[in-house]
Amino acid sequence: MKAAVFNEPGKPLSIEDYKDPKCGNNELILKVQQCGICGTDLHASEGGPLQPPPGTILGHEFSGEIVEIGKNLKSSWKIGDPAVSLPFIACGTCQYCINGNPFFCSNSQTTGMGDIQGGYAEYVRIGLPESIKIPKGVTWDFATLVEPLAVGLHGVRISKFKQGHNVLVIGAGPIGLSTIQWLRFFGARHIVVTEVSKERKVMAEKMGATNIIDGKTPSEELINMYRKETGGSPDIIYECVGSPNVIQNCMEIAPPFSEIVLIGVCDKPDTFFPFLGSTKELTLKFSIAYLKDDFQFTLDMMEQGRMNPSSMITQQIGLESLPKTFELLKNDKSQCKVMICPGH
Ligand SMILES: [Zn+2]
Numbered sequence: 393m394k395a396a397v398f399n400e401p402g403k404p405l406s407i408e409d410y411k412d413p414k415c416g417n418n419e420l421i422l423k424v425q426q427c428g429i430c431g432t433d434l435h436a437s438e439g440g441p442l443q444p445p446p447g448t449i450l451g452h453e454f455s456g457e458i459v460e461i462g463k464n465l466k467s468s469w470k471i472g473d474p475a476v477s478l479p480f481i482a483c484g485t486c487q488y489c490i491n492g493n494p495f496f497c498s499n500s501q502t503t504g505m506g507d508i509q510g511g512y513a514e515y516v517r518i519g520l521p522e523s524i525k526i527p528k529g530v531t532w533d534f535a536t537l538v539e540p541l542a543v544g545l546h547g548v549r550i551s552k553f554k555q556g557h558n559v560l561v562i563g564a565g566p567i568g569l570s571t572i573q574w575l576r577f578f579g580a581r582h583i584v585v586t587e588v589s590k591e592r593k594v595m596a597e598k599m600g601a602t603n604i605i606d607g608k609t610p611s612e613e614l615i616n617m618y619r620k621e622t623g624g625s626p627d628i629i630y631e632c633v634g635s636p637n638v639i640q641n642c643m644e645i646a647p648p649f650s651e652i653v654l655i656g657v658c659d660k661p662d663t664f665f666p667f668l669g670s671t672k673e674l675t676l677k678f679s680i681a682y683l684k685d686d687f688q689f690t691l692d693m694m695e696q697g698r699m700n701p702s703s704m705i706t707q708q709i710g711l712e713s714l715p716k717t718f719e720l721l722k723n724d725k726s727q728c729k730v731m732i733c734p735g736h
Protein backbone atom coordinates (compact mmCIF):
# COMPACT_ATOMS: atom_id res chain seq x y z
CA MET A 393 0.00 0.00 0.00
CA LYS A 394 0.94 3.65 -0.26
CA ALA A 395 1.70 5.38 3.02
CA ALA A 396 3.22 8.61 4.32
CA VAL A 397 6.05 7.55 6.60
CA PHE A 398 7.79 9.48 9.37
CA ASN A 399 11.53 8.80 9.35
CA GLU A 400 13.30 11.60 11.17
CA PRO A 401 12.45 14.79 13.08
CA GLY A 402 12.77 17.87 10.91
CA LYS A 403 12.47 15.84 7.69
CA PRO A 404 9.21 15.80 5.69
CA LEU A 405 7.13 12.60 5.69
CA SER A 406 7.91 10.39 2.70
CA ILE A 407 5.45 8.60 0.46
CA GLU A 408 6.51 4.97 0.36
CA ASP A 409 5.29 1.56 -0.72
CA TYR A 410 4.62 -0.12 2.57
CA LYS A 411 3.57 -3.67 3.42
CA ASP A 412 -0.20 -4.06 3.92
CA PRO A 413 -1.24 -4.53 7.55
CA LYS A 414 -1.87 -8.14 8.61
CA CYS A 415 -5.24 -8.85 10.16
CA GLY A 416 -4.97 -10.53 13.59
CA ASN A 417 -7.56 -13.06 14.70
CA ASN A 418 -9.52 -10.52 16.74
CA GLU A 419 -8.94 -7.63 14.40
CA LEU A 420 -10.31 -5.93 11.32
CA ILE A 421 -8.66 -4.16 8.41
CA LEU A 422 -10.06 -0.79 7.42
CA LYS A 423 -9.59 0.77 3.99
CA VAL A 424 -8.98 4.38 5.00
CA GLN A 425 -11.52 6.79 3.57
CA GLN A 426 -10.24 9.86 5.40
CA CYS A 427 -7.73 10.66 8.12
CA GLY A 428 -7.39 13.96 9.96
CA ILE A 429 -4.06 15.65 10.59
CA CYS A 430 -3.74 16.26 14.32
CA GLY A 431 -1.63 18.90 16.08
CA THR A 432 -0.14 16.05 18.09
CA ASP A 433 1.18 14.47 14.87
CA LEU A 434 2.81 17.74 13.83
CA HIS A 435 4.28 18.21 17.29
CA ALA A 436 5.47 14.60 17.69
CA SER A 437 7.23 14.68 14.31
CA GLU A 438 9.42 17.56 15.49
CA GLY A 439 11.10 15.43 18.18
CA GLY A 440 10.78 15.35 21.99
CA PRO A 441 9.16 12.86 24.34
CA LEU A 442 6.24 12.13 21.98
CA GLN A 443 8.45 11.41 18.97
CA PRO A 444 7.54 8.11 17.31
CA PRO A 445 10.25 5.67 16.12
CA PRO A 446 11.55 6.01 12.53
CA GLY A 447 9.36 4.17 10.04
CA THR A 448 6.10 5.16 11.78
CA ILE A 449 2.92 5.86 9.86
CA LEU A 450 1.14 8.58 11.82
CA GLY A 451 -2.61 9.23 11.88
CA HIS A 452 -5.12 8.41 14.60
CA GLU A 453 -8.27 10.20 13.35
CA PHE A 454 -9.52 7.88 10.63
CA SER A 455 -12.67 6.45 9.13
CA GLY A 456 -13.04 3.77 6.50
CA GLU A 457 -14.58 0.62 5.19
CA ILE A 458 -14.03 -2.91 6.55
CA VAL A 459 -12.14 -4.97 3.96
CA GLU A 460 -10.97 -7.90 6.11
CA ILE A 461 -12.33 -9.59 9.24
CA GLY A 462 -10.24 -11.62 11.71
CA LYS A 463 -10.67 -15.40 11.92
CA ASN A 464 -12.02 -15.49 15.48
CA LEU A 465 -14.70 -12.90 14.92
CA LYS A 466 -18.22 -14.18 14.93
CA SER A 467 -19.27 -10.59 15.26
CA SER A 468 -21.81 -8.55 13.41
CA TRP A 469 -19.20 -6.97 11.15
CA LYS A 470 -19.53 -7.40 7.39
CA ILE A 471 -17.15 -6.57 4.57
CA GLY A 472 -17.97 -3.07 3.37
CA ASP A 473 -19.28 -1.78 6.71
CA PRO A 474 -18.24 1.83 7.40
CA ALA A 475 -16.37 2.15 10.69
CA VAL A 476 -14.33 4.28 13.01
CA SER A 477 -12.08 3.02 15.78
CA LEU A 478 -10.44 4.36 18.88
CA PRO A 479 -6.74 4.51 18.02
CA PHE A 480 -5.78 1.60 20.28
CA ILE A 481 -5.74 -2.15 20.22
CA ALA A 482 -6.02 -3.23 23.83
CA CYS A 483 -6.58 -6.53 25.69
CA GLY A 484 -10.36 -6.22 25.67
CA THR A 485 -10.72 -8.11 28.95
CA CYS A 486 -9.26 -6.00 31.80
CA GLN A 487 -11.43 -3.67 33.90
CA TYR A 488 -10.42 -0.60 31.86
CA CYS A 489 -11.25 -2.32 28.57
CA ILE A 490 -14.58 -3.61 29.88
CA ASN A 491 -15.42 -0.04 30.89
CA GLY A 492 -14.64 1.13 27.35
CA ASN A 493 -11.48 2.91 28.43
CA PRO A 494 -8.69 1.16 26.49
CA PHE A 495 -6.28 4.10 26.94
CA PHE A 496 -5.59 2.87 30.46
CA CYS A 497 -5.23 -0.82 29.57
CA SER A 498 -1.70 -1.93 30.50
CA ASN A 499 -1.56 -3.97 27.27
CA SER A 500 -2.87 -1.16 25.09
CA GLN A 501 -1.05 -0.44 21.84
CA THR A 502 -1.64 2.95 20.26
CA THR A 503 -2.34 3.53 16.59
CA GLY A 504 -0.40 6.10 14.62
CA MET A 505 2.09 6.85 17.42
CA GLY A 506 4.52 3.99 16.98
CA ASP A 507 2.90 0.73 18.15
CA ILE A 508 0.43 0.17 15.31
CA GLN A 509 0.72 1.87 11.94
CA GLY A 510 -1.75 4.73 11.53
CA GLY A 511 -4.14 6.23 9.05
CA TYR A 512 -1.77 8.20 6.80
CA ALA A 513 -2.04 5.16 4.55
CA GLU A 514 -4.46 3.16 2.42
CA TYR A 515 -5.16 0.55 5.12
CA VAL A 516 -5.13 0.43 8.90
CA ARG A 517 -5.48 -2.43 11.39
CA ILE A 518 -8.08 -2.00 14.15
CA GLY A 519 -9.26 -4.05 17.14
CA LEU A 520 -12.75 -5.44 17.56
CA PRO A 521 -13.59 -3.96 21.01
CA GLU A 522 -12.38 -0.50 19.95
CA SER A 523 -14.35 -0.34 16.67
CA ILE A 524 -17.73 1.26 16.07
CA LYS A 525 -20.00 1.10 13.05
CA ILE A 526 -20.78 4.47 11.47
CA PRO A 527 -24.57 4.97 11.53
CA LYS A 528 -26.40 5.49 8.24
CA GLY A 529 -26.62 9.14 7.31
CA VAL A 530 -23.33 10.11 8.99
CA THR A 531 -20.93 11.28 6.26
CA TRP A 532 -17.25 10.34 6.03
CA ASP A 533 -16.40 13.98 6.82
CA PHE A 534 -18.33 13.84 10.07
CA ALA A 535 -17.16 10.34 11.00
CA THR A 536 -13.53 11.43 10.64
CA LEU A 537 -14.19 14.30 13.06
CA VAL A 538 -15.42 11.95 15.78
CA GLU A 539 -11.95 11.54 17.31
CA PRO A 540 -11.19 15.26 17.87
CA LEU A 541 -14.80 15.83 18.98
CA ALA A 542 -14.51 12.98 21.48
CA VAL A 543 -11.47 14.67 23.04
CA GLY A 544 -13.51 17.81 23.76
CA LEU A 545 -16.53 15.80 24.87
CA HIS A 546 -14.44 13.81 27.33
CA GLY A 547 -12.97 16.97 28.87
CA VAL A 548 -16.44 18.44 29.34
CA ARG A 549 -17.89 15.18 30.68
CA ILE A 550 -15.24 14.70 33.38
CA SER A 551 -15.45 18.32 34.50
CA LYS A 552 -17.97 19.63 37.04
CA PHE A 553 -19.87 21.34 34.21
CA LYS A 554 -23.59 21.93 34.65
CA GLN A 555 -26.03 23.58 32.31
CA GLY A 556 -25.99 27.34 32.86
CA HIS A 557 -22.35 27.51 33.90
CA ASN A 558 -20.14 30.30 32.65
CA VAL A 559 -16.95 29.01 31.07
CA LEU A 560 -13.68 30.20 29.63
CA VAL A 561 -11.96 28.23 26.86
CA ILE A 562 -8.24 28.89 26.35
CA GLY A 563 -7.32 28.31 22.70
CA ALA A 564 -9.49 27.68 19.64
CA GLY A 565 -7.46 25.05 17.80
CA PRO A 566 -9.27 21.83 16.87
CA ILE A 567 -9.53 20.71 20.52
CA GLY A 568 -10.72 24.11 21.72
CA LEU A 569 -13.27 24.25 18.90
CA SER A 570 -14.50 20.79 19.73
CA THR A 571 -14.83 21.75 23.42
CA ILE A 572 -16.72 24.93 22.49
CA GLN A 573 -19.24 22.94 20.44
CA TRP A 574 -19.95 20.55 23.33
CA LEU A 575 -20.26 23.39 25.84
CA ARG A 576 -22.88 24.95 23.59
CA PHE A 577 -24.52 21.53 23.15
CA PHE A 578 -24.78 20.97 26.91
CA GLY A 579 -26.08 24.47 27.60
CA ALA A 580 -23.28 26.69 28.85
CA ARG A 581 -24.47 30.26 29.46
CA HIS A 582 -21.43 32.33 28.47
CA ILE A 583 -18.68 30.66 26.43
CA VAL A 584 -15.78 33.12 26.39
CA VAL A 585 -12.83 32.05 24.27
CA THR A 586 -9.27 33.38 24.12
CA GLU A 587 -7.35 32.91 20.87
CA VAL A 588 -4.59 34.67 18.94
CA SER A 589 -5.25 33.60 15.32
CA LYS A 590 -7.85 35.70 13.54
CA GLU A 591 -9.09 32.75 11.43
CA ARG A 592 -9.62 30.66 14.54
CA LYS A 593 -11.42 33.52 16.28
CA VAL A 594 -13.93 33.47 13.41
CA MET A 595 -14.31 29.69 13.66
CA ALA A 596 -14.82 29.87 17.44
CA GLU A 597 -17.62 32.36 16.98
CA LYS A 598 -19.27 30.14 14.36
CA MET A 599 -19.11 27.11 16.65
CA GLY A 600 -20.63 28.66 19.73
CA ALA A 601 -18.30 31.14 21.43
CA THR A 602 -20.36 34.00 22.88
CA ASN A 603 -17.34 36.29 23.26
CA ILE A 604 -13.80 36.24 21.91
CA ILE A 605 -10.91 37.81 23.78
CA ASP A 606 -7.47 38.14 22.24
CA GLY A 607 -5.13 35.40 23.45
CA LYS A 608 -2.38 37.87 24.33
CA THR A 609 -4.51 39.73 26.90
CA PRO A 610 -2.80 39.81 30.35
CA SER A 611 -4.61 37.91 33.14
CA GLU A 612 -5.75 40.97 35.11
CA GLU A 613 -7.27 42.61 32.05
CA LEU A 614 -8.88 39.34 30.97
CA ILE A 615 -10.63 39.00 34.35
CA ASN A 616 -12.09 42.49 33.91
CA MET A 617 -13.16 41.82 30.33
CA TYR A 618 -14.80 38.55 31.38
CA ARG A 619 -16.73 40.35 34.09
CA LYS A 620 -17.80 43.09 31.69
CA GLU A 621 -19.05 40.57 29.12
CA THR A 622 -20.76 38.15 31.48
CA GLY A 623 -21.35 39.95 34.77
CA GLY A 624 -19.24 37.39 36.64
CA SER A 625 -16.31 35.03 36.48
CA PRO A 626 -15.89 31.57 34.93
CA ASP A 627 -17.09 28.52 36.85
CA ILE A 628 -14.72 26.37 34.80
CA ILE A 629 -11.69 27.12 32.62
CA TYR A 630 -10.95 24.65 29.82
CA GLU A 631 -7.28 24.81 28.85
CA CYS A 632 -6.96 23.66 25.22
CA VAL A 633 -3.44 24.82 24.34
CA GLY A 634 -0.98 22.57 26.16
CA SER A 635 2.14 24.70 26.49
CA PRO A 636 4.25 25.87 29.45
CA ASN A 637 2.92 28.78 31.59
CA VAL A 638 -0.69 28.21 30.59
CA ILE A 639 -1.57 26.52 33.92
CA GLN A 640 -0.15 29.48 35.84
CA ASN A 641 -2.15 31.89 33.64
CA CYS A 642 -5.33 29.89 34.20
CA MET A 643 -4.71 29.92 37.97
CA GLU A 644 -4.33 33.69 37.91
CA ILE A 645 -7.62 34.09 36.05
CA ALA A 646 -9.56 31.45 38.02
CA PRO A 647 -11.91 32.69 40.78
CA PRO A 648 -12.04 30.87 44.15
CA PHE A 649 -13.40 27.29 44.12
CA SER A 650 -13.33 27.04 40.32
CA GLU A 651 -12.03 24.18 38.24
CA ILE A 652 -9.33 24.21 35.57
CA VAL A 653 -9.65 21.36 33.10
CA LEU A 654 -6.45 20.59 31.21
CA ILE A 655 -7.35 19.11 27.84
CA GLY A 656 -4.33 20.47 25.97
CA VAL A 657 -1.41 18.06 26.17
CA CYS A 658 1.88 19.63 27.29
CA ASP A 659 4.98 17.44 27.04
CA LYS A 660 7.41 19.96 28.51
CA PRO A 661 8.20 20.63 32.18
CA ASP A 662 6.16 23.52 33.54
CA THR A 663 5.99 25.54 36.74
CA PHE A 664 3.18 27.22 38.60
CA PHE A 665 2.81 28.87 41.96
CA PRO A 666 0.98 26.35 44.20
CA PHE A 667 0.18 28.93 46.89
CA LEU A 668 -2.04 30.72 44.38
CA GLY A 669 -4.06 27.55 43.96
CA SER A 670 -4.25 27.07 47.75
CA THR A 671 -5.60 30.56 48.37
CA LYS A 672 -8.43 29.93 45.89
CA GLU A 673 -8.99 26.22 46.64
CA LEU A 674 -8.72 25.52 42.92
CA THR A 675 -9.23 22.14 41.32
CA LEU A 676 -6.82 21.12 38.55
CA LYS A 677 -8.34 18.36 36.48
CA PHE A 678 -6.34 16.54 33.80
CA SER A 679 -8.13 14.98 30.83
CA ILE A 680 -6.76 12.48 28.34
CA ALA A 681 -8.30 10.86 25.26
CA TYR A 682 -11.81 9.43 25.52
CA LEU A 683 -13.97 6.45 26.36
CA LYS A 684 -15.58 4.34 23.68
CA ASP A 685 -18.86 5.91 24.74
CA ASP A 686 -17.51 9.37 23.87
CA PHE A 687 -17.11 8.11 20.28
CA GLN A 688 -20.54 6.45 20.30
CA PHE A 689 -22.30 9.50 21.77
CA THR A 690 -20.68 11.78 19.16
CA LEU A 691 -21.80 9.48 16.33
CA ASP A 692 -25.32 9.26 17.78
CA MET A 693 -25.62 13.04 18.00
CA MET A 694 -24.40 13.35 14.41
CA GLU A 695 -26.92 10.75 13.28
CA GLN A 696 -29.70 12.71 14.96
CA GLY A 697 -28.52 15.96 13.40
CA ARG A 698 -27.71 17.50 16.77
CA MET A 699 -23.96 17.86 16.18
CA ASN A 700 -22.83 19.48 12.96
CA PRO A 701 -19.07 20.09 12.92
CA SER A 702 -18.71 20.58 9.15
CA SER A 703 -17.03 23.97 9.48
CA MET A 704 -14.09 22.34 11.29
CA ILE A 705 -12.84 20.94 7.97
CA THR A 706 -10.76 23.59 6.23
CA GLN A 707 -9.00 21.47 3.57
CA GLN A 708 -9.06 18.01 1.99
CA ILE A 709 -6.00 16.59 0.23
CA GLY A 710 -4.76 13.38 -1.39
CA LEU A 711 -2.00 11.27 0.19
CA GLU A 712 0.58 12.52 -2.34
CA SER A 713 0.21 16.14 -1.15
CA LEU A 714 0.44 15.18 2.52
CA PRO A 715 4.22 15.66 3.06
CA LYS A 716 4.11 19.22 1.72
CA THR A 717 0.90 20.19 3.53
CA PHE A 718 2.18 18.60 6.75
CA GLU A 719 5.27 20.85 6.68
CA LEU A 720 3.16 23.96 6.01
CA LEU A 721 0.82 23.14 8.89
CA LYS A 722 3.69 23.24 11.38
CA ASN A 723 3.54 27.04 11.15
CA ASP A 724 0.07 27.72 9.77
CA LYS A 725 -2.42 28.33 12.58
CA SER A 726 -5.19 29.51 10.26
CA GLN A 727 -6.43 25.97 9.51
CA CYS A 728 -8.60 23.77 11.65
CA LYS A 729 -8.87 20.20 10.31
CA VAL A 730 -7.04 19.12 7.20
CA MET A 731 -8.31 15.75 5.97
CA ILE A 732 -6.29 13.25 3.97
CA CYS A 733 -8.25 11.15 1.49
CA PRO A 734 -5.84 8.29 0.60
CA GLY A 735 -8.08 6.99 -2.16
CA HIS A 736 -7.84 10.25 -4.15
ZN1 LIG B 1 -5.57 13.86 17.63
Ligand SMILES: [Zn+2]
Nearest residue numbers: 483486489497
Ligand atom coordinates in the same frame (compact mmCIF):
# COMPACT_ATOMS: atom_id res chain seq x y z
ZN1 LIG C 1 -7.34 -4.14 28.71
